[in-house]
Amino acid sequence: MGTLQKLTGTEDILPITQFVGQEIKVADVGIWQRVEAIAREILHRAAYREIRTPIFEQTALFERGIGEATDVVGKEMYTFKDRGDRALTLRPENTAGVARAYIQHSLYAQGGAQRLWYSGPMFRYERPQKGRQRQFSQLGVEVIGSRDPRADAEVIAIATDILQAVGLKNLSFYLNSVGNQSDRQAYREALVEYLTPYKDELDADSRDRLSRNPLRILDSKDAKTQEIVQSAPSILAYLCDDSRQHFDTVQQLLTDLNIVYQLNPCLVRGLDYYTHTAFEIQSADLGAQATVCGGGRYDGLITELGGPDTAAVGWAMGLERLTLLLQQLQESQPPELDFYLVSRGEQAEGQTLAIAQRLRQAGFSVEIDLSSSAFGKQFKRADRSGAVGCLILGDSEAEHGTLQLKWLRTEEQQELSQADLPSAIPQLRQHIQQQRQSL
Ligand code: ATP
Ligand code: MG
16 A cells, blocks of 8 residues: 555645755745744734634535635535534635624624734635645635725735735736626626627636626636627726725725726626625736735625624735745745754763753753764754754763853854753853844
């Protein structure tokens, strides 16, 4: 029997940088942690608070929340019966789950808008390819409880801040408005009327969508369909005065923030509850799966799920696509380590864990070499570990209750007393800081 392999469409994110074949670099967890730390900081500064909802939910939540006519619900969900015969689904996205939690815990009773963010795995049964997986991660925000166009502009500004702060360039930002429910209804009819004569020339998916979800035809990737759609009526011509005004204000706010955007009237989000603002941020460096971030306003969702009439806006970012872009940009960095602890001999080895724990509890990071191999080999690993200092414990040190410390960057060496280690800590801390700064 062969060894077991990960499932198609899933990835291992390893703590080391790896090359597969000549160039493809497997994601390194350091990139992920950097992205997450930057995003967390930016979200914190904007007063967004993290929400964690379950990874599986009742299937009905997604059928109602996302809409049965969508690809996600129709073709892509991981749905199963559990042992209690309940219909469950691994979440394909998290707006529905957050909206459910908002209603269930009456978060509207807190007053004002709830600014929420989440990050975690999503699951869709798709054809795996670069930038498209079956388990993937999204970072997302939701502002629930505000109709104000400043909320639309704020979430957009935060998305662009995060992408800029992680170092991405060559991004394009596309913006559209899909109006309110009745604008959309009027537009939908006009679009179906325009497309029906071309029915036989549309790609199979689009033909199928003509009755179920015609707006989604606008973002078909098929060349012939795209050509037909070029001359279709524009949704922007169907916006009522209120919708128009909301959209104008959003654009004005973005301009005031120096956020460059392009209007794209073909950009729709296929779901029924979407209203007004829709946007996508794309990268030219990603090939076919170009969209890094997609979002918009969804004033209809909370009522659709049985909650009070509540306006909301948000977005989700695909973190695999983001890390793919970052891998093209930079080398990963070794983790920061304060001390690498080498030892040899039974008595010395017996003392290592207590020393490491004392230093760790004082705030240092310490890696213990467990190999019992020759000192020479352990020193080589110490050099490669990126540690600032190497702690050395041999027979003689064990005997005398001492410890040699070699500062790896300057090659200085000093002797420490194990018993006096607590009093040496301020000096060690200062020395590590100096060595790091002098790099
Ligand atoms: P796409 O057109 O690429 O299928 P989508 O409209 O299905 O995207 P959304 O549901 O808006 O995507 O999800 C937001 C973001 O999540 C996408 O822009 C993308 O970056 C990421 N994403 C979506 N599906 C996948 C997937 N299967 N694998 C990796 N990332 C994904
Ligand atoms: Mg998709």
